[in-house]
Amino acid sequence: MKANVSSLILENLSAGYRGRTPILDELNHRFSSHGLNVVIGRNGAGKSTLVRTLAGLQTPLSGEVQLDGTTLHTLDSSERAKRIAFVSSVPPRTSELRVHEVLALASEDEEKRRSMLTATGDPSWWNRRLQELSDGEAQRVMFIRALLQGTDWILLDEPTAFLDVPARAALWRELMNAASKGVGVLVATHDYGEIQGHADLSSIAMIRNRKLTPLSVEASAADWTNALVSEL
């Protein structure tokens, strides 16, 4: 269990592309790093924009993201990488690095790399090339890499988008597992059927009409879908 709870606070955050209408408009919200935080939204609603901005990979149009009292976008990239890890929706398909070489980029501790791969993935992947793994396996390696970064937060942008059903279930299991151990996991996803009623789900919010609206963690996936499509 990590002792400290980290928080990501959005203060009047507008995000998107310069010179166009903001995709997200003046958001105020707080994410806490215990359990699983989920953001849902329809295609094109701005999930990726939100996750990238919260991961410090995209500069806000206005407003700011506070990470435990520091303005996120003033951190330099190496400092930021110690606090927030990120997993994109597309597992890398062209990298010919071996799994242990990828993991070595995130942590210099070989024992830790081996035990993390065994606990969260499969030790037989160690010497295989990323290219040779299935999408689901590669995505789990990317998650293990993020875990090895040792950050308070791991942000994932639709991590299951390109995975088949068993691979989705396997990745969700690992996400829940990490969340229950005190890593702040924030996932933008379509795939929220998997998480309804789960004990480690600590918050769920939806992006709609450029705003972020909290939903009830107690509700069912059908309720969340209704919230996404209902008349305002």
Add this chain to the structure above:
Amino acid sequence: MDSRINGMIWLGSITLLVLLVLSHLVWGTVPLPWRSWLFEGVPMESMHLLILEDVRMPRAAIAVAAGAGLSLCGLLLQTWFGNPLAGPSVLGVSSGAGMGVALIVLAGVAGGWMATTAAAVLGSGVALVLVLFVANRFRGAASLLIFGLMLNYVLGALITVLQAEADQAALQQFVFWGMGTFGQGSVETAWALGLLTCGAALGAWLMRKNLDAWTLGSLTARSMGVNERSFRWAIVWMSGLLTGGITAVCGPVAFLGLATPHLVRLLTRERRHAVLIPLTAIAGANLALLADWGVKGMLGMEHGWPLNAVLSLIGGPMVVWVLVTKTRSSA
């Protein structure tokens, strides 16, 4: 098993490098009295020493530096763009350097090798910045290559216009430069290229982890602490200086930058840049020295062939072969 193969590759490529450099020093158009020097202790005449020190040594050094430098540049560009077909000559970077040289030599904007080199470096830098700008607009490997191709056409057209306007002597100088050669440099340019390539190799080696991370995609690499802006500028500077400097001295050398990294990937199963960088540099030097034997005219040929003809004859089929094997394995 892998480490033993790697050891053999290292040993083999370094041995080959030493042998090739020696062969270029020993043999040439003018026979040097090696036998009497070696076995009878007769000192070489000053004319022979002059040939050795002012002609053969700089030529071999320039071939090594240019081969290694362009190949490194190809490796950097292939990793940066995540595109196996990237390379200084493909993306229009060499043409940018060529445009710079054309302005100096053909249009007579300024004179001297310093101006030529500066213009070539500037030209390749501008071309690369253009390519990067475009790469940021459209994602996608094909559009980038097509842009490089179009850049080559446009710059080629401008150079043709300059050629049409140029006087006879300047035109002849430019045409010979365009065929490419390692043999036109002085001792000073050999030193300059050598230092440039060593500096770039060191710089690339210092970035080896960033380059590895970059293969996971730019977002992931950035989230792991790679500073995109400084990384990009390091690539632009290194590729621009390498391609510009080498092109100013040797002409627009074809294929080496594109082909060598593939040859190395074919020989070794290593993909970490910590290994790819030194092996690519050595392999590039070896290929350049081999090609220069074709240029000098081996096997009793009366005249050698132009460097770019030799390189294209080796490089073209090699790239096609790489493409065929690559698509077969991924299909």
